[in-house]
Amino acid sequence: MQEKIVIVGAGVAGVNAATKLVDNGYPGELITIIDMGNDPYKRKPEEVMTGFLGAGGWSDGKLTYHTAIGGHMSKYCGEEKAMELFDEVITNFKRFHPKPEEVQCSNPEAEPDFIKPYFGLRLFPVWHVGTDYLHEIGKNWYRYLVDKEVKFLWNTKVEQIDFTDQLASYAHNHPESKGIKTIAYDRLIFGVGKSGINFGKQLAEKYDLPTEPKPVQIGVRFEAPQHHFQKLIDVSYDFKLYRKFEDEGVSLRSFCTNNNAAYVALEETYGDHSYNGHAKKDEAYRNDMTNFGILMEIQGIDNPFEWSRNVVKRLQKNGTGLYYSPTRTPSTTSEGETVTVTQVDDLTEFFDAMDGFAGYIMDFIRDMKRVFPTLGSDWGIYMPEVKYLSPEPLVDYNNLALADYSNVHFVGDALSARGITVSGAQGTYVAEYVLHTNKK
Numbered sequence: 001m002q003e004k005i006v007i008v009g010a011g012v013a014g015v016n017a018a019t020k021l022v023d024n025g026y027p028g029e030l031i032t033i034i035d036m037g038n039d040p041y042k043r044k045p046e047e048v049m050t051g052f053l054g055a056g057g058w059s060d061g062k063l064t065y066h067t068a069i070g071g072h073m074s075k076y077c078g079e080e081k082a083m084e085l086f087d088e089v090i091t092n093f094k095r096f097h098p099k100p101e102e103v104q105c106s107n108p109e110a111e112p113d114f115i116k117p118y119f120g121l122r123l124f125p126v127w128h129v130g131t132d133y134l135h136e137i138g139k140n141w142y143r144y145l146v147d148k149e150v151k152f153l154w155n156t157k158v159e160q161i162d163f164t165d166q167l168a169s170y171a172h173n174h175p176e177s178k179g180i181k182t183i184a185y186d187r188l189i190f191g192v193g194k195s196g197i198n199f200g201k202q203l204a205e206k207y208d209l210p211t212e213p214k215p216v217q218i219g220v221r222f223e224a225p226q227h228h229f230q231k232l233i234d235v236s237y238d239f240k241l242y243r244k245f246e247d248e249g250v251s252l253r254s255f256c257t258n259n260n261a262a263y264v265a266l267e268e269t270y271g272d273h274s275y276n277g278h279a280k281k282d283e284a285y286r287n288d289m290t291n292f293g294i295l296m297e298i299q300g301i302d303n304p305f306e307w308s309r310n311v312v313k314r315l316q317k318n319g320t321g322l323y324y325s326p327t328r329t330p331s332t333t334s335e336g337e338t339v340t341v342t343q344v345d346d347l348t349e350f351f352d353a354m355d356g357f358a359g360y361i362m363d364f365i366r367d368m369k370r371v372f373p374t375l376g377s378d379w380g381i382y383m384p385e386v387k388y389l390s391p392e393p394l395v396d397y398n399n400l401a402l403a404d405y406s407n408v409h410f411v412g413d414a415l416s417a418r419g420i421t422v423s424g425a426q427g428t429y430v431a432e433y434v435l436h437t438n439k440k
């Protein structure tokens, strides 16, 4: 028997799952992908989180290649298999790239002395695609799946899923389209990413899904002219400075560094504003800025999800997040608009909101000023940057299926993946299982 597969979310995870299936002869007409965003031709620049390839399709396209970065793929399938799956995902991005030779790999091999003793540097390879090429990749990839007869429902939000009757209910966001429709599935791949985190939480509550606890991850998006950091960028494009306070259950790292044509991006989750960043490859967009997250992982907080949400809420003013700089003003987006944020004169709100943890971030910045001596007061921070690690549904490690619903697979950020390569790898991993099951 060949199963009817519904994939909720045309993000990195869902698209890689579908690709693995049709590449291996699975009939495309049995696969329906539903996404609340737009196809890659209609997707607008401001639609950062939704549409073909999801948040990954409008991101900076840094494809990390290490099992310690961006989630826990090796937890499910072991180191060797995880790396094999990462290879497949990176190959897909190159395969649909109009100029694959332009995808560059940065692979630092030693910690430079000048960052010691203040910081450690995580050493791992990362492939860099760039936001503008991602758009072209998206179009080529989409055409491939359509040619293989995979069905897509765009601008369509899945509102409910009945795991028992195997039905997904959805609504089109078109003026002429009324009411809720349903689609039956034999197997469901749930890859709603961060934009669907609320939906995942809703399902976890409705079905009382057992979960694995997660720590808090919160901080700021730091931005400064690139020349201050060039010495380190020459060693590692996406450098990850880190430090750990073992006894206090706190660790910090710089995260998702963007350079050359680097822009701060607004994220909207649960109606609140937080910040992230991306970079373009096209020289026309060069602004010679660098931005990265300074993210803090805090262990031992009861109900970390609610705690993070509360901090994010307290950092909202005039309906936006906050920006602080000793000397600068907020930057513009790649579309030339000022980043939507409220500038504040001091860090009182930040210290109040962070419940005693703001000092770790400010110490990190103080020490960066020591390591990068020209930095001085020439920087700004967008508050907050947050990774909502909602409790991860407990899945069967062999196929990422829910314990009580073996035909429902959670993938990508919906399973706390936190990155393109890991999300794609999870989609591919589930597809391998589906191919294996349908062979029997």
Ligand SMILES: Cc1cc2nc3c(=O)[nH]c(=O)nc-3n(C[C@H](O)[C@H](O)[C@H](O)COP(=O)(O)OP(=O)(O)OC[C@H]3O[C@@H](n4cnc5c(N)ncnc54)[C@H](O)[C@@H]3O)c2cc1C
Pocket (backbone or CB within 6 Å): 008, 009, 010, 011, 012, 013, 014, 034, 035, 036, 037, 048, 049, 050, 051, 052, 053, 054, 055, 056, 057, 058, 059, 060, 061, 062, 063, 064, 070, 156, 157, 158, 159, 191, 192, 193, 194, 195, 196, 197, 199, 256, 265, 267, 276, 277, 278, 411, 412, 413, 414, 417, 418, 419, 420, 421, 423, 424
């Ligand atoms: C600005 C930005 C930059 C980033 N840069 C990087 C980077 O350089 N490197 C990296 O590794 N990671 C990066 N990330 C993170 C990365 O994009 C995500 O980890 C990855 O895309 C997750 O893949 P996913 O398939 O789980 O979800 P997504 O890619 O987010 O896709 C989820 C899809 O589900 C759809 N959806 C959600 N809810 C519903 C619903 N109810 N019904 C129908 N459809 C729904 C959405 O429309 C979306 O298209 C970045 C993220 C952002 C926001």
